[in-house]
Amino acid sequence: MLKIIKSLLAPAGVSISAGDLAEKFGLELRGDANTVVSGVAPIADAKPGQLAFYSTEQNSAAFKILPISVLENTRASVILVQPEMAKHAPKGRTLLITDTPRGYIVKILGEIYREKPRFGISRDAHIDRGVFFRNRRSTYVGQFATIERGAVIEPDVKIYPYAFIGRNVTIGAGTIVQTGAHIENATIGAECVINAGAVIGKDGFGYTRQDGHNVFIPHVGRVVLGNRVSVGANTCIDRGVMTDTTVGDGTKIDNLCQIAHGVVIGAECFLASGVGLAGGTVVGDRALLGGHVGVANGIHIGNDAEVGAQSGVFRNIPDGDRQMGFPAVSGLEFWRQYAWLKNNYKKSGKKND
Numbered sequence: 001m002l003k004i005i006k007s008l009l010a011p012a013g014v015s016i017s018a019g020d021l022a023e024k025f026g027l028e029l030r031g032d033a034n035t036v037v038s039g040v041a042p043i044a045d046a047k048p049g050q051l052a053f054y055s056t057e058q059n060s061a062a063f064k065i066l067p068i069s070v071l072e073n074t075r076a077s078v079i080l081v082q083p084e085m086a087k088h089a090p091k092g093r094t095l096l097i098t099d100t101p102r103g104y105i106v107k108i109l110g111e112i113y114r115e116k117p118r119f120g121i122s123r124d125a126h127i128d129r130g131v132f133f134r135n136r137r138s139t140y141v142g143q144f145a146t147i148e149r150g151a152v153i154e155p156d157v158k159i160y161p162y163a164f165i166g167r168n169v170t171i172g173a174g175t176i177v178q179t180g181a182h183i184e185n186a187t188i189g190a191e192c193v194i195n196a197g198a199v200i201g202k203d204g205f206g207y208t209r210q211d212g213h214n215v216f217i218p219h220v221g222r223v224v225l226g227n228r229v230s231v232g233a234n235t236c237i238d239r240g241v242m243t244d245t246t247v248g249d250g251t252k253i254d255n256l257c258q259i260a261h262g263v264v265i266g267a268e269c270f271l272a273s274g275v276g277l278a279g280g281t282v283v284g285d286r287a288l289l290g291g292h293v294g295v296a297n298g299i300h301i302g303n304d305a306e307v308g309a310q311s312g313v314f315r316n317i318p319d320g321d322r323q324m325g326f327p328a329v330s331g332l333e334f335w336r337q338y339a340w341l342k343n344n345y346k347k348s349g350k351k352n353d
Contacts, residue, residue, distance in 0.1 A: 014113075016112060019033030021078075025108070027097060028083075028098070030097060035078055040108065048075055054082075055085075079095050081098075082101060120141075122143045130150055139155070140157070141159045143161040143162075145161055148166050148169075150169075151167065151168065151169045154172050155173050160196075163178070163180065163182075166186075172191070174191040178196040178198075180196050180197045185222045185239045188229075189228070192228065195235075198235050204219060204239065206261055221240025221241055222240065226251070228249055229248075229251050235254070235257040245260075246263075246265065252269070254275070254291075261279045269283055271293075275294075276294045279297050281300075284302045287301050287302070287304065290309030299313055299316055305318070306323070307322075308325070311328040325337070
């Protein structure tokens with residue numbers, strides 16, 4: 001009974017043939033074009049009627065190459081695989097051939113598990129007079145969502161229940177605002193995803209001390225998100241004091257991050273869960289910040305820089321540098337320090353746990 005319940009609640013994929021996938025994504029097809037799949041699974045667990053992929057790509061240290069036996073013994077009906085690996089696939093299986101299976105599996109997942117289109121504005125939503133919809137018919141607004149006067153909603157926007165869109169906010173075409181997200185004083189680009197509980201455009205933690213008292217500094221800046229930006233659940237992006245807080249195209253911000261007032265983040269960056277950027281921080285393009293990285297006020301992190309998890313950054317990081325530790329230093333320096341501490345710990349006569 002439990003298996004039946006789980007199967008009913010599992011994400012349902014649309015049925016699609018291998019031939020249609022090959023044509024849509026420009027893949028080489030080997031085998032029966034009429035083979036139909038209705039789901040995607042890891043290659044070791046895949047069953048008939050599902051698609052799986054096998055790849056020897058090593059895009060980063062996080063990607064592990066599975067033993068070739070996993071490909072040889074898979075039960076998947078359709079396999080996305082590199083040309084040189086095709087000979088290891090079980091006989092009779094339908095193959096989709098590409099040099100980059102990891103990239104195409106993302107597209108195929110989106111195709112098979114695409115969400116059913118949502119349209120219409122709920123009668124229970126609160127929409128002020130003066131809200132401008134570019135294409136009302138293509139827009140979805142869920143129950144008890146609020147959109148205040150002066151907001152501009154571009155075509156194909158989806159605003160889920162209980163979301164709040166403040167005055168004069170612009171939401172770009174194709175953007176999704178999930179349940180409970182709160183957006184004020186902001187311009188959101190096209191095809192962004194604002195996940196549940198995110199807060200964008202509220203005042204930052206800006207205070208000055210006068211006559212022994214902490215006095216709040218009024219904020220008049222905004223938040224400007226580029227296109228294809230993803231903001232994780234319960235992440236906060238504060239508006240600037242006098243300048244805007246900006247996030248570049250394609251940047252992905254994980255859950256529970258804090259982006260303070262006046263921060264500038266470049267394009268195509270990754271910020272993992274728990275990252276905290278203090279006011280005035282500047283992050284270059286394609287930077288990678290691991291989980292729980294903390295960055296002090298006004299620090300510059302260069303293009304293509306990487307910062308390891310739980311690091312504390314108190315000095316500028318040059319382009320392309322990799323740093324870790326507290327305070328953060330270059331990776332080589334970090335391991336030298338670690339080795340020195342470990343060696344001297346042993347010399348002290350204490351047991352190394």
